Amino acid sequence: MSVSDLQKRLAGEAAALRVEPGMVVGLGTGSTAAWFVKALAARGLTDLRCVPTSEKTADLARELGLPLTTLEDVSRIDLTVDGADEVGPGLALIKGGGAALLREKLVWEASDRCLVIADAAKVVPVLGAFPLPIEVVAFGHKATANRIMDVLIDHEIAMPARLRQADRGVVRTDGGNVIYDAKCQAIHDPVRLADDLKLITGVVEHGLFLDLADEAIIGGADGVELLTP
Ligand SMILES: O=C[C@H](O)[C@H](O)[C@H](O)COP(=O)(O)O
Numbered sequence: 001m002s003v004s005d006l007q008k009r010l011a012g013e014a015a016a017l018r019v020e021p022g023m024v025v026g027l028g029t030g031s032t033a034a035w036f037v038k039a040l041a042a043r044g045l046t047d048l049r050c051v052p053t054s055e056k057t058a059d060l061a062r063e064l065g066l067p068l069t070t071l072e073d074v075s076r077i078d079l080t081v082d083g084a085d086e087v088g089p090g091l092a093l094i095k096g097g098g099a100a101l102l103r104e105k106l107v108w109e110a111s112d113r114c115l116v117i118a119d120a121a122k123v124v125p126v127l128g129a130f131p132l133p134i135e136v137v138a139f140g141h142k143a144t145a146n147r148i149m150d151v152l153i154d155h156e157i158a159m160p161a162r163l164r165q166a167d168r169g170v171v172r173t174d175g176g177n178v179i180y181d182a183k184c185q186a187i188h189d190p191v192r193l194a195d196d197l198k199l200i201t202g203v204v205e206h207g208l209f210l211d212l213a214d215e216a217i218i219g220g221a222d223g224v225e226l227l228t229p
Helices: 003-016 031-043 055-063 101-109 141-154 190-198
Strands: 024-027 049-052 077-082 111-119 132-136 178-182 203-206 215-220 223-227
Touching: 003 031, 003 077, 003 111, 003 215, 003 223, 024 031, 031 055, 031 077, 031 111, 049 055, 077 101, 101 111, 101 132, 101 203, 132 141, 141 178, 141 190, 190 203
Parallel strands: 024 049, 024 077, 077 111, 111 215
Antiparallel strands: 132 178, 132 203, 215 223
16 A cells, blocks of 8 residues: 555545544545545444445445435534545645546535545645536536636736646536646635635535644654644
8 A cells, every 4th residue: 555545545534533423424425535534434323324426436435335315314414524635734735636526525514513634735825736526507608717716817827727637538527527737836815715706606615625624634754643623
């Protein structure tokens, strides 16, 4: 197992210990969240109800026997545990590397507590080295991308956002949208960028998760470290 996988696993296992019987739990998406899901299933807690943030996580949870529910069927979620692509100052995050940002944000915002789990390399002094995912409605997405570019230029970001592609063509999210990844290098004003992106018609969501994480468990060389905003 690679060093980063080991650190992701440590963080996921530590997070699973935070879950108590009877809780409604939000299950994040990605390789780190998958360690959490496996560790949670291994605890065999009773009366859990789990809200997955993607079809992929739902498949894994189902396979491991975790009881699933939906955001429509629960009024609140007690605790959501999820990974991140970057963890910046104040626990500002970039998420969406796995294309699950919209469902993730919906689940996070419905949660009483959000716990982010990551390996040490994800902790950064300034957000933006990881390309910022922006989820866009497929209809007219090139026109929307032009308007995204205008906003990026206003934020002194010169690189155009790129339509995310995979081996099988353009990536579609679980909701059928497409993703543009913006190489920002450094996001100096994440709050203003988040607001400006949300004002563009056709932008469904972006991967800036600001003021949402209550705590982070970071897996490192010497075990886990806890971070708070
Ligand atoms: O859309 C995916 C999510 O936001 C993931 O939580 C994020 O990309 C981190 O993934 P990983 O744990 O695989 O690095």
